[in-house]
Amino acid sequence: MSHPVVGLDIGGTKTLAALVGPDGKPRDQRHAPTPARSGPAAVLDTAARLAADLLPAAGSGPLGVGTAGTVDPATGTIRYATGSLPGWTGTPVAEALAARLGRPVRVANDVHAAALAECWVGAGRDSRHLLLVAVGTGLGGALVRDGHVETGARSASGGVGHLPTPGAERLRCGCGRYGHLEAIASGTGLAAAYAEETGERVSGRAVADRAAAGDPTARQVVDRAGAALGRALAGLVALLDPGAVLLAGGAAETLLPAAAAAYAADLPPAWAHVPLRPAALGPHAVAVGAARLAMDGRP
Numbered sequence: 274m275s276h277p278v279v280g281l282d283i284g285g286t287k288t289l290a291a292l293v294g295p296d297g298k299p300r301d302q303r304h305a306p307t308p309a310r311s312g313p314a315a316v317l318d319t320a321a322r323l324a325a326d327l328l329p330a331a332g333s334g335p336l337g338v339g340t341a342g343t344v345d346p347a348t349g350t351i352r353y354a355t356g357s358l359p360g361w362t363g364t365p366v367a368e369a370l371a372a373r374l375g376r377p378v379r380v381a382n383d384v385h386a387a388a389l390a391e392c393w394v395g396a397g398r399d400s401r402h403l404l405l406v407a408v409g410t411g412l413g414g415a416l417v418r419d420g421h422v423e424t425g426a427r428s429a430s431g432g433v434g435h436l437p438t439p440g441a442e443r444l445r446c447g448c449g450r451y452g453h454l455e456a457i458a459s460g461t462g463l464a465a466a467y468a469e470e471t472g473e474r475v476s477g478r479a480v481a482d483r484a485a486a487g488d489p490t491a492r493q494v495v496d497r498a499g500a501a502l503g504r505a506l507a508g509l510v511a512l513l514d515p516g517a518v519l520l521a522g523g524a525a526e527t528l529l530p531a532a533a534a535a536y537a538a539d540l541p542p543a544w545a546h547v548p549l550r551p552a553a554l555g556p557h558a559v560a561v562g563a564a565r566l567a568m569d570g571r572p
């Protein structure tokens with residue numbers, strides 16, 4: 274494929290459309306706030322408007338979409354989504370965007386799309402087998418096998434946030450259960466732990482900033498979260514045998530030092546050289562992976 278392809282990233286707060294070249298580099302982009310509170314039709318209208326601006330420069334083939342939620346790979350419909358996009362569950366994203374844009378649309382989960390992009394042109398391009406963990410407000414993941422995402426029986430694989438985690442027993446996870454890794458190692462988890470220690474409610478981002486500025490309580494909260502994440506990743510490496518582990522998302526930089534220390538200390542010797550690295554593609558990862566999905570036909 275020699276012409277550029279449009280990839281869309283539909284997130285809870287922002288929608289990004291990128292015109293992605295055959296080399297995986299974004300050549301042009303459009304973005305807008307996601308009108309999540311206005312419902313799925315408004316979200317799709319915004320996504321279609323951004324994509325339509327770039328389509329004249331793209332080839333005539335499909336475009337790709339990465340979005341929050343579990344995606345039915347056969348139909349491109351959302352099977353399940355959390356509250357970040359109200360009403361998104363059941364939305365026929367592929368069909369609705371194809372009707373608006375007049376060409377085929379392929380849809381994948383956003384973390385799956387990001388992993389595909391990192392394997393293609395990012396921090397995992399030297400490996401066909403990857404584990405990517407995305408730590409932002411919540412904690413998600415994706416497993417790449419032989420250059421494609423292992424999507425699982427219901428396209429929901431990679432849910433590393435729901436691993437049972439020592440020290441998290443009294444903390445509520447985003448899924449509603451208690452004791453899961455996401456309840457500690459996520460923006461939400463940092464905010465909750467800091468509030469428990471200090472009585473003060475601030476965002477996960479603010480906890481990270483305070484830790485960086487030397488606040489000892491924030492530092493301790495961040496170190497605990499990073500250590501829990503690093504230990505979990507070391508165990509997952511033994512289970513999955515990836516060529517590399519990538520840490521993506523808004524809280525990755527904050528958690529990486531403590532995570533890397535715990536990871537190195539906990540890796541079983543047979544996997545001692547499996548690197549843990551920051552992801553490389555930043556805010557474009559999902560759109561680039563969505564474009565790759567459109568080129569390839571499968572995540």
Ligand SMILES: [Zn+2]
Nearest residue numbers: 435446448453
């Ligand atoms: Zn959970």
